[in-house]
Amino acid sequence: MKEIKSVASAPGKVLWIGSYSVVFGGIGHVIAVNKRVHAECRISNENLFETSYGIFKNRGNELIESVLNQFRVMYGNIPKFHVKLINDPEFIINGRKSGLGSSSAATVALTACIFSLLSGENNPDEVHKIAQRANYERQKGIGSGFDVASAVYGSIVYRRFTSIEKMDYYVKPLRINKELVMAFIGESFDTVSSVAEFVKKKDDPRFKEIMSMIEEENKFAIELIEKGRVEEAVEHVRLARNMLVNLATEVVNVKIENDLTRKLEEIAEREGAIFSLSPGAGGESVVAIGDNLERVKEAWSKIKGISVITLKEDEGLKFEV
Ligand SMILES: Nc1ncnc2c1ncn2[C@@H]1O[C@H](COP(=O)(O)OP(=O)(O)O)[C@@H](O)[C@H]1O
Ligand SMILES: C[C@@](O)(CCOP(=O)(O)OP(=O)(O)O)CC(=O)O
Secondary structure, three states, X not given: OOOOEEEEEEEEEEEEEOOOHHHHOOEEEEEEEEEEEEEEEEEEOXXXXXXXXXXXXXXXXXXXXXXXXXXXXXXXXXXXXXXXXXXXXXXXXXXXXXXXXXXXXXXXXXXXXXXXXXXXXOOHHXXXXXXXXXXXXXXXXXXXXXXXXXXXXXXXXXXXXXXXXXXXXXXXXOOOOOEEEEEEOOOOOOHHHHHHHHHHOOOOHHHHHHHHHHHHHHHHHHHHHHOOOHHHHHHHHXXXXXXXXXXXXXXXXXXXXXXXXXXXXXXXXXXXXXXXXXXXXXXXXXXXXXXXXXXXXXHHHOOOOOEEEEXXXXXXXXXXX
């Protein structure tokens, strides 16, 4: 008899519009990239999980268990599995997380491949809901879930759900069709603590005022991208970004850019990028966006201690068998 297996993969991401504001209900745009997590699953006599983070027998690590728990809730008893869950190497650069989002891509790839085995269906919307719940429980409610949504749907406009039970998120596929180059500066940024600092200030009147101005600019930007006018959109992204950096520095007291990220951004824009920023929670990498970024890549590569990779916009979740 032919052994039944399922294979799925999910992409990493770059959040360039909506960092932090998306946590508070703002609109965001996230680019799915061609660094992926690959999952292969079979039903087996014993649990065996071979992963980029080690081999686990019997019980998986926290990420794997957070996914399996969702299926235990849905189906009661679930079978045992032999799983391979392997990340493209660029999720780790020089021994540090790259910020491309291995945990959300791994959560989605694993959820998809187990769901496909148990239900016989390849249903991205179901996978998305299950993966969001697994991620939410693992992160204890912190974060917006934009990374899980883009691991399923690819490049998207995203607004967070107001509650995990309602799952009233907004997702609309929207590609930007630009080149991306990313520089890693060798720093690790603590996203969870930084988001926690933002949350502490959420009722401060200055915080609310600046966040609503950021939201306006981000909305403009996304409307322009929807019309294919990315060059005009970046001017609004830039305004929103400057306001966010000021908010972070002056109200929240968190540094989301530093001298090195600013220097890399200046170089990128001088060498032809239409826009450059430290994406996501900030402080660990810089992304350049544009049409021909060879010069950016060359200039960045000359700087000591910087690792540079090229990224391509990619599809969301793929079921491969
Ligand atoms: N392929 C995988 N198999 C098992 N666990 C994984 C895998 N990829 C990522 N993880 C888990 O996710 C964690 C990385 O998550 P995190 O620190 O939030 O970084 P990222 O920004 O890349 O998501 C790892 O420490 C590991 O526990
Ligand atoms: C601050 C944020 O809006 C964006 C964080 O984006 P990153 O891409 O930096 O995420 P991690 O890879 O989990 O560190 C928080 C959020 O939306 O969850």
